[in-house]
Amino acid sequence: MKQDHEHKQNKKYGMVINLDKCTGCGACMAACMAENNVPFRKDETDKLLSTAWLRIYKLNNGKPYPETDICYLPRPCQQCEGHAGHSPCVSVCPATATDYDMETGIVSQIYTRCFGCRYCMAACPYHVRLFNWWDPVWPDGMEKYLSPNVSVRMRGVVEKCSFCFHRYQLAKDKAYAEGRRELAEEEYQTACTQACPADAITFGDLNNPKHKVYELKNDPRAFRLLERLGTNPKVYYISSREWVRRAGDNYLEHEKTGAVASGHH
């Protein structure tokens, strides 16, 4: 299951999030939960137990008032490629419940295979993986709103952001039915991307020069989270502020942040 080849010729779906534009409104989080049948409980304030596929972090520059500056950082699954598809979670899963798809670059989560050992949660340096401590319960009548395209998850399994993979499948089905083999950029977009009122999130194929993310990821202000771990994520961030770029990794005082070395993978 763990392929050794690289997927240079295939699709490599990724995201570029412009932190200069993000206002921290949370529309991406709400859209994600509605799209992906993510349940809610009475108390969601213990974030270790709360299952939000996308979470917004509030960073600050640590300077005293009035020099304090803040930045909101939305964090979906980083869809790590690692080296040749060996992303941290995929490497440790004993059930092959999570896999790296060489066709799209998306890290899957197959709920019916997962038996809840949570190795993947320990392995993920981004805390994107969430454990279902309870079966989902929706208020009366609300189950009618559930999307038939996304499985609901039972107690005891791990879940995470899928880059709205079901939307990719639907778009692919439609394209095939119309005799096409290629998807246009706008045919496959994630719910968070479309919900963002600030247009901070851009989604597309990082391998396709015609897609906006292709250029954006090479922006000199672009960086990825904990990049030096070698996780090789497919979520890029852009910030014009140096302190925000520094917050993306554990830099020593003398170390400088640099442009993302896009050629190293």
Next chain:
Amino acid sequence: MDETAVNADLILPNHTNLERYEDVPTPLGLTRPIIGLSRPVVAPQFNTRHTGDVVIQIARAIGGTVGSAFPWPTYEACLQMTRAGAWGPLNRDGFWEVPGFQPADWAHAFETASGKFEFTNAAITSLALSEPIVLPGDEKAFPLLLMPFDSMRLTNGWIGNPPFMTKAVDDTVLKGDDVLVELNPQTASSLGLSQGQAAELQTPVGAARVRVNLFEGVRPGVVAMPTGLGHTAFDEFIAGKGVNYNMLAGPVADPASGLDAAWGIRAKLTKA
């Protein structure tokens, strides 16, 4: 149901916006009169009735001249008849622009003596000049200033925060049922309060239990409280969580306009 509805003896729930016909008069900010139409896209999910139909039925039941003033069988029929000429385009395009509209020419654009835009008018200048607003409360007994702030993941109006948005609220804003007030670390240190610690917040008007979130972005001496919490109604996902700032605040009348001019209130924070 919101707090007002909970106090009502009679509840006549309307369809939601996706379940009903409704004409939308010219929204604020448009330069020309344009009427919009919202149309139902799903059947009503609950035991509700269009408020327009309810009004028509009540009028009929009253009878007499009131009843005859509402001759339509349904609200939809009322809309069709009253928007007679526009019903076609409204249904086709979703909006209708009032034909032949001419905005007032510049000579008549402003109803001021000069006929031009004026920053103040004679009525206001005849009033006494505004004095600086003095917030209620003794400065010694209440050395801090409690300020409310709006945040984007908490609705602060008459709508209760929906569950998805409440789930998106940070644990530095809401923890369990406690709201966290933002406090400059310098102020927190002088009060002996540390991150997440419970405290009693007192103002001349009321008191509440809160927790503190240390944040450098808050001016020293200020206690910043998010608005939109402290609901008693709606559902278990929002009721009973946090504190309603309005229960701790008191208005200060602006001497010229009579409107509330207070943006905060004096406060005191002690370890709980």
